[in-house]
Amino acid sequence: MTAIVIAKFITGYFVLQGALLSLVAAYGVVRLPDAYTRNHAASKSATLGVISILLGVFFYFWLIEGHMNARIILGIIFVFMTAPVAGHLIMRAAYNTKVPLWEKSVQDDLEADRKKEGVKG
Amino acid sequence: MAFQILLNFFVAFLWMFLKGQYAAQDFFNGYFFGLLMIFALRRFFARRFYLWNVGAVLKLIYIFNRELIMSNLAVLKVVLAPKINARPGIFKLETELKKDWEITILANLITLTPGTLVVEISEDNRFLYIHAMDLGDAEEARNDIKNTFEKAIQEVSR
Numbered sequence: 001m002t003a004i005v006i007a008k009f010i011t012g013y014f015v016l017q018g019a020l021l022s023l024v025a026a027y028g029v030v031r032l033p034d035a036y037t038r039n040h041a042a043s044k045s046a047t048l049g050v051i052s053i054l055l056g057v058f059f060y061f062w063l064i065e066g067h068m069n070a071r072i073i074l075g076i077i078f079v080f081m082t083a084p085v086a087g088h089l090i091m092r093a094a095y096n097t098k099v100p101l102w103e104k105s106v107q108d109d110l111e112a113d114r115k116k117e118g119v120k121g
Numbered sequence: 122m123a124f125q126i127l128l129n130f131f132v133a134f135l136w137m138f139l140k141g142q143y144a145a146q147d148f149f150n151g152y153f154f155g156l157l158m159i160f161a162l163r164r165f166f167a168r169r170f171y172l173w174n175v176g177a178v179l180k181l182i183y184i185f186n187r188e189l190i191m192s193n194l195a196v197l198k199v200v201l202a203p204k205i206n207a208r209p210g211i212f213k214l215e216t217e218l219k220k221d222w223e224i225t226i227l228a229n230l231i232t233l234t235p236g237t238l239v240v241e242i243s244e245d246n247r248f249l250y251i252h253a254m255d256l257g258d259a260e261e262a263r264n265d266i267k268n269t270f271e272k273a274i275q276e277v278s279r
Binding site for chain 2: 021024025027028031032033034036037039040041043044045047048051080081084085087088091092095101102
């Protein structure tokens with residue numbers, strides 16, 4: 001196998017993995033029962049999916065076209081840093097606007113603590 | 122830590138000026154000898170030798186990546202299971218971390234842990250409220266967070 005074939009395999013693997021993970025994330029958003037669990041699927045699988053696709057693109061241009069594109073690496077770092085924060089903020093906004101948890105949820109320590117402190121809203 | 126790095130840069134520049142040659146190679150030589158000097162004089166600094174902190178940061182990045190992949194596999198399993206029998210819920214976690222940036226990193230790490238997401242951080246920065254996809258594993262997740270992440274973050278800020 002020549003180097004270019006191996007490079008093509010690496011690129012294809014990353015792009016396919018990213019596409020698959022994004023598909024699973026979309027499927028999870030449709031399928032899961034409440035806003036919170038949907039947010040799990042959206043904020044995790046989508047993150048690694050996007051990162052994988054970007055890595056595939058980076059390897060394609062680096063190994064096959066022969067030029068290193070640092071902007072893609074920056075993109076990966078930015079997605080990696082901001083996606084968890086976005087997930088947390090959506091979660092917090094949902095909780096503070098009293099979006100109900102799924103009825104099969106078993107525990108809610110935050111509600112108990114808020115009642116104890118007498119915080120309204 | 123920042124002071125030691127700055128000092129190391131200063132020694133590297135001093136090396137370049139002493140030699141009178143200003144290429145990147147001379148800078149790296151000077152940096153290396155500065156590193157040896159700071160290591161030899163490490164007992165005069167208030168904080169520990171800064172390379173250990175650099176190692177701790179690298180370890181933290183490694184943990185970040187590992188957890189990202191593990192959490193994706195966990196979500197994959199839940200989403201593609203034929204019947205959703207997860208038991209989601211919000212549990213509470215006490216943290217020993219004090220500084221704001223430490224808590225931010227901890228929250229980011231928890232978000233990337235398999236099946237957990239931070240909902241709220243209490244006013245006094247002592248408790249994190251975490252939504253877990255499956256509370257059966259919550260105890261395990263809690264121990265994970267306690268033993269791995271908190272330790273790794275404390276190691277960085279030591």
